[in-house]
Amino acid sequence: MPELAEVEFFRRQWDPGLGGRVVGLELHSTARLFRGCDVPELRRALTGSVFRESRLHGKNLLFGFSGDAWLGVHLGMTGELRVDPGPGPGGRHDHLVLRQAGRSLVFADSRMFGRVRFDHSMGEPPLWWRELPPAVLDPRFSSRRLDGHLRRRDRAPIKALLLDQAIFPGIGNWMADEILWRLRWHPLIPAGLLGPDAAHVLRHHVRWVSRRALTTIGRDWSDPPATWLYRHRWAAGTRCPRPHCQTLLVRATAAGRTTCWCPGCQPAPPEHHGRSGGRTVAGGHRRQSPQRPR
DNA sequence: ATCTCTGTTCACAA
DNA sequence: GTTGTGAACAGAGA
Numbered sequence: 645m646p647e648l649a650e651v652e653f654f655r656r657q658w659d660p661g662l663g664g665r666v667v668g669l670e671l672h673s674t675a676r677l678f679r680g681c682d683v684p685e686l687r688r689a690l691t692g693s694v695f696r697e698s699r700l701h702g703k704n705l706l707f708g709f710s711g712d713a714w715l716g717v718h719l720g721m722t723g724e725l726r727v728d729p730g731p732g733p734g735g736r737h738d739h740l741v742l743r744q745a746g747r748s749l750v751f752a753d754s755r756m757f758g759r760v761r762f763d764h765s766m767g768e769p770p771l772w773w774r775e776l777p778p779a780v781l782d783p784r785f786s787s788r789r790l791d792g793h794l795r796r797r798d799r800a801p802i803k804a805l806l807l808d809q810a811i812f813p814g815i816g817n818w819m820a821d822e823i824l825w826r827l828r829w830h831p832l833i834p835a836g837l838l839g840p841d842a843a844h845v846l847r848h849h850v851r852w853v854s855r856r857a858l859t860t861i862g863r864d865w866s867d868p869p870a871t872w873l874y875r876h877r878w879a880a881g882t883r884c885p886r887p888h889c890q891t892l893l894v895r896a897t898a899a900g901r902t903t904c905w906c907p908g909c910q911p912a913p914p915e916h917h918g919r920s921g922g923r924t925v926a927g928g929h930r931r932q933s934p935q936r937p938r
Numbered sequence: 939a940t941c942t943c944t945g946t947t948c949a950c951a952a
Numbered sequence: 953g954t955t956g957t958g959a960a961c962a963g964a965g966a
Binding site: 676721722737754755756757796797799800801804899900 | 955956957958959961962963964
């Protein structure tokens, strides 16, 4: 599930544990979630420590504990954080459980595309956290910087750029589609064809959608208004929510992900005529069923 | 049974 | 060397 706002929602789920001591923990150390993580060290450092703080950056979470211990969490595709009263029953996919007096802080992830990290780092977050690119709501997320990325990646479809966490930390599949729909940009337009004003308006919509998603989904998992593409993108046969448009929404694979857009508001990019002659416009694309040799 | 999925990473092609 | 694409990862739900 989680993109920026959903990850923020999950961050807050552990808030009841702030200031509390970790009296024990349970984990499935062999799970894929812990790849590259020093599990014995994590266990030693967190047992008996006090949960001090939590931070959000894009889709990354960082939890700080006494003793300069830092727990990094990425929720992948299906990760969730929750609090159980008492020791809790424990679900099949609970891979990390921090026990406190009267509650359990749980990280569950069925598909295990998520990730746990552990670091010791005195006084400040670990290096990998400090080296993350500017968050989309950070002032350093500037049009100028964005313009550089658009130029460098001028052949890539704009949707692929929006999914790049090194440029747009926290933007995921539905947020990318929401932003493109508001900009009236087709998802497959090459970044280099967007025009001189592109970085400026792109920055504006990225920040607007991020901010509003954080105050709805991020606060209490409530839906954004019905004026958002978000409310219409999942079901088949739904129409563009823009007033006076009502065009049937299209779904197809773009940049490797299921993409939803309005063919009325988001006109297809000019046909590419390279030597391949292949169609680059996905207007009526159909998924090819791959022929597998047996 | 078959297909889908709000993410990331790796191998490989251009 | 750089950039773009698609498969793989693993499980649940329709």
